[in-house]
Amino acid sequence: MSDLKGKNAIITGASKGIGKAVAMSLAEKGINVLIAARTQGPLDSAVAEIKEKTTGVNVIGLSTDVSKLKDLQKLTDTALKEFGQIDILVNNAGVSSQYPFEKQPLEDLERLAHTNYLGYVRLIRLVIPHMIERKSGAIINMVSGSTLCDPLPKNFITYSSLKVGLRAFLKGLFWEMRDHGIKVTSILPGVVDTELTGKLKDITEKQNERLMKPKDVVDMVMFALSAPQNACPLELTVINQQTPWTKPVIDYTQSQAK
Numbered sequence: 001m002s003d004l005k006g007k008n009a010i011i012t013g014a015s016k017g018i019g020k021a022v023a024m025s026l027a028e029k030g031i032n033v034l035i036a037a038r039t040q041g042p043l044d045s046a047v048a049e050i051k052e053k054t055t056g057v058n059v060i061g062l063s064t065d066v067s068k069l070k071d072l073q074k075l076t077d078t079a080l081k082e083f084g085q086i087d088i089l090v091n092n093a094g095v096s097s098q099y100p101f102e103k104q105p106l107e108d109l110e111r112l113a114h115t116n117y118l119g120y121v122r123l124i125r126l127v128i129p130h131m132i133e134r135k136s137g138a139i140i141n142m143v144s145g146s147t148l149c150d151p152l153p154k155n156f157i158t159y160s161s162l163k164v165g166l167r168a169f170l171k172g173l174f175w176e177m178r179d180h181g182i183k184v185t186s187i188l189p190g191v192v193d194t195e196l197t198g199k200l201k202d203i204t205e206k207q208n209e210r211l212m213k214p215k216d217v218v219d220m221v222m223f224a225l226s227a228p229q230n231a232c233p234l235e236l237t238v239i240n241q242q243t244p245w246t247k248p249v250i251d252y253t254q255s256q257a258k
């Protein structure tokens with residue numbers, strides 16, 4: 001996108017971690033942001049923090065559960081009502097889950113599928129008609145570096161396989177949307193220092209230097225958004241120099257630390 005100033009973005013999962021850092025960075029570039037997450041308190045704090053550190057941008061928070069279609073419809077409607085148009089969608093909201101498959105609760109499978117896969121696909125489906133109308137738009141998606149592992153990391157197979165499916169969907173979508181002037185980019189981060197990975201004690205404890213910071217992922221988002229009009233990064237991978245994901249085996253003891 002040539003000039004980011006004055007554009008309008010939706011960022012999901014933006015009350016914490018990577019999503020919040022992305023929202024802050026977009027707002028600092030003059031982009032109006034509608035940020036979404038389920039829990040009102042952290043969402044309000046993120047809105048206040050972004051407002052405090054930026055000027056001349058519209059910063060709105062909307063309590064949203066991306067696993068619920070009704071909430072996604074409300075999110076899209078709110079963006080169109082408040083901003084008039086949606087230029088950028090950053091699909092980021094996601095949950096982690098770590099179990100040996102036979103111990104994974106059945107309801108956990110549904111929660112992961114509705115959040116980490118359908119949450120992305122449904123929101124894209126709701127947003128693209130408006131982008132197609134204007135023949136312009138960028139859709140950035142937080143996938144996962146774990147999709148590069150074959151076999152997938154032990155005890156993470158549901159989470160990772162949904163991200164594999166998402167990655168495949170987004171690659172296909174890239175070609176379909178290209179014909180409409182819309183850019184689709186997947187970001188594949190390694191292990192980033194957020195609450196999501198904070199639960200993985202064996203990976204994070206005393207090994208903080210192994211983790212990347214949200215800023216490292218934000219840089220990928222900004223790279224994608226500032227690519228020339230006739231160029232679109234299809235996938236951007238940023239992996240720790242010492243990432244545990246290169247090992248397909250992760251001990252179950254980590255999940256017990258939850």
Ligand SMILES: NC(=O)c1ccc[n+]([C@@H]2O[C@H](COP(=O)([O-])OP(=O)(O)OC[C@H]3O[C@@H](n4cnc5c(N)ncnc54)[C@H](OP(=O)(O)O)[C@@H]3O)[C@@H](O)[C@H]2O)c1
Nearest residue numbers: 013015016017018037038039065066093094191192194196
């Ligand atoms: N951290 C990593 O190492 C890493 C690596 C690869 C990929 N990723 C991906 O990057 C994305 C962000 O991860 P993160 O590490 O920044 O996570 P995080 O720090 O745990 O933050 C997750 C954000 O998503 C929101 N969220 C969770 N479930 C939601 C739902 N159903 N509806 C709406 N919002 C929801 C959370 O707020 P509420 O709980 O209040 O809703 C929070 O704002 C995820 O998709 C994750 O899979 C992360």
